[in-house]
Amino acid sequence: MDVGDVFLMLSGVSMFLSILGFVLSVIDPDDRYRRVGKYGLFLSFTFITLASLTLIYYLNVKDFQVLYVASHVDKSLLLLYTISGFYAGAEGSLLLWIWIAMFFAVGIYLLEKKDELNNLSLSIYLSTIFFLLILLIFESSPFVRLDFIPEDGVGLNPLLQDVGMVMHPPLLFIGYAGLAIPFSYAISGLLMRNDRWVFRIRRWLIFSWVFLSLGILFGGWWSYRVLGWGGYWAWDPVENASLLPWLTSTALIHSVMIQEARRGLKTWNTLLSIFTFEFVILGTFLTRSGVIASVHAFGQSQIGHHFLVFISVTLLTSIALVVWRYEYLMETSIDIFEAPFSKEVTFVLNNILFVVAATTIFWGTWFPMIHEAIVGTKVRVGPTYYTTTIGPMIWLLILLMGLCVIIPWRRVSPTKFTSKLKIPTLVSGFLAVVFFLMGYNKPEVISTLFVTFLGISTTVYDFIKDYKSYSVPSYFRRFVKLIVHKRRKYGGYIIHLAMLVIVFGLIGTQFYAKSYSIELRQGESYDIGDFVIRFDGVESNELEGKVIWTAKVSVYKGGKFIAPMEPRIERFLKFDQYTSRVDTYTIPEIVGDLYIVFEFLTDDGVGRFKVEIMPLVKLLWYSGYIILVGGILALMPRKVVEKI
Amino acid sequence: MKSKHIAILGAVILTMLAIYPNPIYASESPTLEELERDLYCMCGCVKILAFCEMSKCSVSVRMRSELAEMIEKGLSKEEILDLMRKKYGDEVIATPPTTGFSLAVWLYPVIGGGIGLGILYLLLKRREEVVWHGEPEELLERGEEIFEEHVDYEEKYDRLFEEEFEKFRRRKREEGA
Numbered sequence: 001m002d003v004g005d006v007f008l009m010l011s012g013v014s015m016f017l018s019i020l021g022f023v024l025s026v027i028d029p030d031d032r033y034r035r036v037g038k039y040g041l042f043l044s045f046t047f048i049t050l051a052s053l054t055l056i057y058y059l060n061v062k063d064f065q066v067l068y069v070a071s072h073v074d075k076s077l078l079l080l081y082t083i084s085g086f087y088a089g090a091e092g093s094l095l096l097w098i099w100i101a102m103f104f105a106v107g108i109y110l111l112e113k114k115d116e117l118n119n120l121s122l123s124i125y126l127s128t129i130f131f132l133l134i135l136l137i138f139e140s141s142p143f144v145r146l147d148f149i150p151e152d153g154v155g156l157n158p159l160l161q162d163v164g165m166v167m168h169p170p171l172l173f174i175g176y177a178g179l180a181i182p183f184s185y186a187i188s189g190l191l192m193r194n195d196r197w198v199f200r201i202r203r204w205l206i207f208s209w210v211f212l213s214l215g216i217l218f219g220g221w222w223s224y225r226v227l228g229w230g231g232y233w234a235w236d237p238v239e240n241a242s243l244l245p246w247l248t249s250t251a252l253i254h255s256v257m258i259q260e261a262r263r264g265l266k267t268w269n270t271l272l273s274i275f276t277f278e279f280v281i282l283g284t285f286l287t288r289s290g291v292i293a294s295v296h297a298f299g300q301s302q303i304g305h306h307f308l309v310f311i312s313v314t315l316l317t318s319i320a321l322v323v324w325r326y327e328y329l330m331e332t333s334i335d336i337f338e339a340p341f342s343k344e345v346t347f348v349l350n351n352i353l354f355v356v357a358a359t360t361i362f363w364g365t366w367f368p369m370i371h372e373a374i375v376g377t378k379v380r381v382g383p384t385y386y387t388t389t390i391g392p393m394i395w396l397l398i399l400l401m402g403l404c405v406i407i408p409w410r411r412v413s414p415t416k417f418t419s420k421l422k423i424p425t426l427v428s429g430f431l432a433v434v435f436f437l438m439g440y441n442k443p444e445v446i447s448t449l450f451v452t453f454l455g456i457s458t459t460v461y462d463f464i465k466d467y468k469s470y471s472v473p474s475y476f477r478r479f480v481k482l483i484v485h486k487r488r489k490y491g492g493y494i495i496h497l498a499m500l501v502i503v504f505g506l507i508g509t510q511f512y513a514k515s516y517s518i519e520l521r522q523g524e525s526y527d528i529g530d531f532v533i534r535f536d537g538v539e540s541n542e543l544e545g546k547v548i549w550t551a552k553v554s555v556y557k558g559g560k561f562i563a564p565m566e567p568r569i570e571r572f573l574k575f576d577q578y579t580s581r582v583d584t585y586t587i588p589e590i591v592g593d594l595y596i597v598f599e600f601l602t603d604d605g606v607g608r609f610k611v612e613i614m615p616l617v618k619l620l621w622y623s624g625y626i627i628l629v630g631g632i633l634a635l636m637p638r639k640v641v642e643k644i
Numbered sequence: 645m646k647s648k649h650i651a652i653l654g655a656v657i658l659t660m661l662a663i664y665p666n667p668i669y670a671s672e673s674p675t676l677e678e679l680e681r682d683l684y685c686m687c688g689c690v691k692i693l694a695f696c697e698m699s700k701c702s703v704s705v706r707m708r709s710e711l712a713e714m715i716e717k718g719l720s721k722e723e724i725l726d727l728m729r730k731k732y733g734d735e736v737i738a739t740p741p742t743t744g745f746s747l748a749v750w751l752y753p754v755i756g757g758g759i760g761l762g763i764l765y766l767l768l769k770r771r772e773e774v775v776w777h778g779e780p781e782e783l784l785e786r787g788e789e790i791f792e793e794h795v796d797y798e799e800k801y802d803r804l805f806e807e808e809f810e811k812f813r814r815r816k817r818e819e820g821a
Binding site: 199202227229231234236257260261262263334335336337338340345348349352353355356359360363364367371374375377378379380381382383384385389393409410486487488489515 | 677681682684690691692694695696734735737738739740741744745746748749750752753756757760761763764767768770771772773774775776777778779780781783784
């Protein structure tokens, strides 16, 4: 047995003791049990950290006797990618997930109130991690040793050798691991008939949501730069699976506010917490079971089916618990609306849209299997289905985003509502007309632009109103004080802004991207809008383990040379795999890219290129920074705020 | 006044949604780009034709040239998709048809949205027992404290009820004696 396995076992034993300690501390509030829970938690965290560091060490020293190391790295691999080999396979990624989840568990213990609700929530959270750990130890250990020592490892899949893929999995796992926290609190809230769980989940929910969003964005950025098809989202089943918990957790972020303010929507919030968690596990099941064909899957493995059992058990138990506690949920559930024109109504509408969008994607993803089972023939559900069904929902969500800002909590009279809407509508209408006159006249574009401008203008309108009400003489200090003191509101507004920036990015890339497939001989040029592309030839190099063909391309604008571009084709000899390395040139005036893929070179020296002009694509990536700023603001601790 | 505003808002939303493009409509003169999004590449890459990279796939090259030929012949989108289905099987089509069992996948968002709006309507009708603890911004600072107050409030009334009930039982016992 490897030392890594020993650490995993010790972590499992101490985790079990910790779960037991926390559960007993709820039954008998003796501090001894809580202490058992606490020491078990810290020990388990220490051992899982040691196990993770052991794997990193094996990867770093290229200990090829370890099957996982031999399967995912080789001698020539750069240090950065060697370390990212940690989560290149199903076993390592499961270990990473557990490690991250243990950071969360320690965080909950240290930061939250040490009461019974917390102890029970921790025991439930640790139980979900315990399941993963048991799987890791008995079915999917990354520390399995071979009987011999291979000369070299297989190496890392060429497509994963990119900084986007270094960042994407850990960010996603932070999001996934964190979204089990609302589930754990909701279940313990139900068991203990304690509604205070909604206050406890806030920071964990927002933190996880921010990281899940960044993880999804990094995935899109990687896809755009590495896969070479000119896009960032393909509506692949695994991509869809990451979007499901994102949609339901976004709904939950909004609906918990109603429960906080009114004690209503209790059953709804409990169900949202449960389904968000189940969608996380479903995504894991999809990538590991091979049940649905996907470009992102790890391949068929045995552990996938354990996840199916886990989903069934947790879902059925949770639903049974909701039914068991139905009387309590209904008894203490309070009506939530005072008037039809209120923020509460816009929040419920956005929840309906988020949940319908999530279930539409879920239904579309599983529909081919269901169709085959019932009808006997196969159908496929591709991007057109999703853009047709989800597109209008996005449009309505943007509209709601604008409206909810100016509708206050509790109630507003229709007359006051329309008078508040007047200026933002006029501004947005004016801007939409300007864009229409500038040539952006597709109906769907102009209507989307209108609601997007409405979202921005209502937010600015509300900010100005708040700003005027603050009586701090220094303009800058007033600004800082306002957004920090109302950090929950403005953190949310900044994240709304990030979503609107994404909408601009989507408009640019979905409606105004131009794609050209061109064939050029050496020295030939091609006109692409304002640009001229000249193919100057191909340079081939043989590096360790791969052959690279670099196309030398010159870009001219207005007859003036502006940039050399070097899209490449790389052949990884060990995998006999070809990958395109896209090259992009930033065009500042369209906040976008000139994007070139070198597709192939014919025997008679003709180079085939896919060239795209992607307006506003940069906005998609910039939105990540805005999400981060909004998240930091929303999560700013009270102690920091008091100093400002 | 109220219903007039709601009607105007509803009409604006419906008009704007109506002008949203519907890609499933059959197009008389389809472009290659449009067709590439409605067909899967049959090389086994699990990607639609538009997303299959050429340097790695000869099947996508062949399929694209077949499509280009059909477009040049002036065939409609429906005819082209039909010919591709005959050649490669049902699995080549990326968008489910709006007939038969596949209609279920298209109807779901409408049904789901309808159910959601029905629930919203019922919630709007039920506005009797409404409490208000404060705006979320305010609750961020002292949320649980306010909540404790509420819980205490409930406990207080439970206690009062039990005391009254006990008094009632005692009185009944005394009356019986």
